[in-house]
Amino acid sequence: MQLIKLDAIDSTNDFLKAMAANSDTSNFTVVTAENQTKGKGQMGAVWNSEIGKNLIMSILIKKVLSNITDVFDLNIVVALSVIDVLKKQEIPDLSIKWPNDIMSANKKIGGILIENSIKSDGSIYSVAGLGLNVNQTNFENLPKASSLAVVTDKNFDKGNLLIDIVASMKMNIEKLKENKTALWQEYESELFRKEMPTVFENQNAGRFMGIIKGVSKSGRLQVLMENDQLKDFEIKQIQMLY
Incomplete structure (x- = not known):
């Protein structure tokens, strides 16, 4: 694993994408930063992180996807890898x-963000970006955010977490x-x-009740509607309220 450590960067994903496009960058190259000025989330959301407190990393993954229709496979690999390490x-929970x-x-x-x-x-090559709240404890004006330190009352070694997550990704790719x-x-x-019965909001700010049943092969959320029909939603079509 090639590890590139940066003090500050606008986006580790953008930095690694540029590397991968312009050179023969090795598989599982990781870029990490103490501060990311333009961190990105899904659908253009901004990811804010306190300097030096959290794990900000991007990893280059090649030779996994053979068809662009299978891109959600990689989402599953990365998400489960993080879950495995945190367990x-x-x-908790x-x-x-x-x-x-x-x-x-x-x-x-x-x-x-992949x-x-x-x-x-x-x-096909992919850049998987992860922002993990590790030792940050102040989440003023972010009522739905927390961190490993907050939920456990302990501090964590970010470097060890990074190594374990990359190792878990490699294992899950084999799986x-x-x-x-x-x-x-x-x-x-x-x-x-x-x-669980859950309230959702659609693109027109209309609210409805549904039950999450699973995810389609294309990565759409499958929701059982109140009329007992199963409906698929893309990320831009629906928001979960909780």
């Missing part, structure tokens, strides 16, 4: 809020190759509020 750290927010009880402690690119030869169905089932078993 060993005895972080872990779950994955679709598609890939990491939760402890009803608080967000981490977020994942960006995929196709080279001229048709090969994906051996038994994709089992890995998908594991992901769905970790879904936040699965099988």
